[in-house]
Every structure is written in C-alpha cells, then in structure tokens.
Amino acid sequence: MGATYAQLSITERRKTERWRHARVPVNEMARVLKRYRATIYHDIKRNGYTNESMPEYAGYDGDAAHQMMARRHARERKLIKCRELCKDVIGG
Template sequence: MSRCYLLLTLADRRRLHQLVERKVPVNEMARQLSRHRSTIYREIRRNTFHDRELPEYSGYFSTVANDIAKDRRQRL
C-alpha cells in the first residue's frame, strides 16, 4: 500500500520561517500550513542551519532549509 504525501515547497518554508521568527506555537504553524505538527517539528529539526563559528547566525531560514532538503533527496 503506497502513501501519497506532498513535500514542503519553498513557499511553505518561507511561511514557516515567518512563523518561527514570530515564535508561533508549532500546533498553530501546523494548522496554518495544513500539515501535521510532527511534519513541522521534523522540518525544523532537520533543516535548521547551525554555524559553529558564528552561532548568532544559526536558525531556520527558508532558502537554506530548501537547499538542505534538496541535497538530502539527491543523496537518497
């Protein structure tokens, strides 16, 4: 039995970035993006940028998250 799901688009990630910046609760983010909250948690955990030299530049950024996800898909 196959499952059908939609990947997050760059537009979804841009909206998610705005919500993360405003510190909206994850349940509300999921509701606004019409996704399950575990999808939002997973997206933020997997695609957050970490800079060890300049930690103040670490965070969730939509274009960086999109590139990280694209690279992960290509490796599979």
C-alpha cells in the same frame, strides 16, 4: 519502506521561517498550513542550522532548508539510478 508524505513546499518553508522569527507556535503553523505539527518539527530539526561559536545566528532559513532537501533527494536518486555506484557505496 515507511510511510510517504508530501514534502513542504518552498512557500511553506518561507512561511515557517517568517513565523519562527515572529515566535508563532508550531501548533498554529501546522493548523494554518494544514500539516501535522510533527512535519513542521521534523523539517525545522532536519533543515535548521546551528553555529556553536555564535549561537545567536542559529535558526531556520526556508530557502536553505529547501536546498538541503533537494541535495539529499538528488543523492538518494543517484544511488537508485546507478547500480554500480550503489554497490560501491553500500558494498553489496
């Protein structure tokens, strides 16, 4: 398994959202939050949203990002807890 790290908190995600709207550079966000800039970039990329028909509405929402992360983690935990479900999903 790969290296583990602490996920961004809801507070950090909300700050990231505000700073993105203010066009603060990711390097500055990372410095203030005392995080690696790759962590910020990863969160924005993974939890951001796009709308191809209305690109002006693409962006990053801190609350939505936190909910997306929580849903992903809940799915992963469910597969760990339920061995039968895991066998059905993975086929092993």
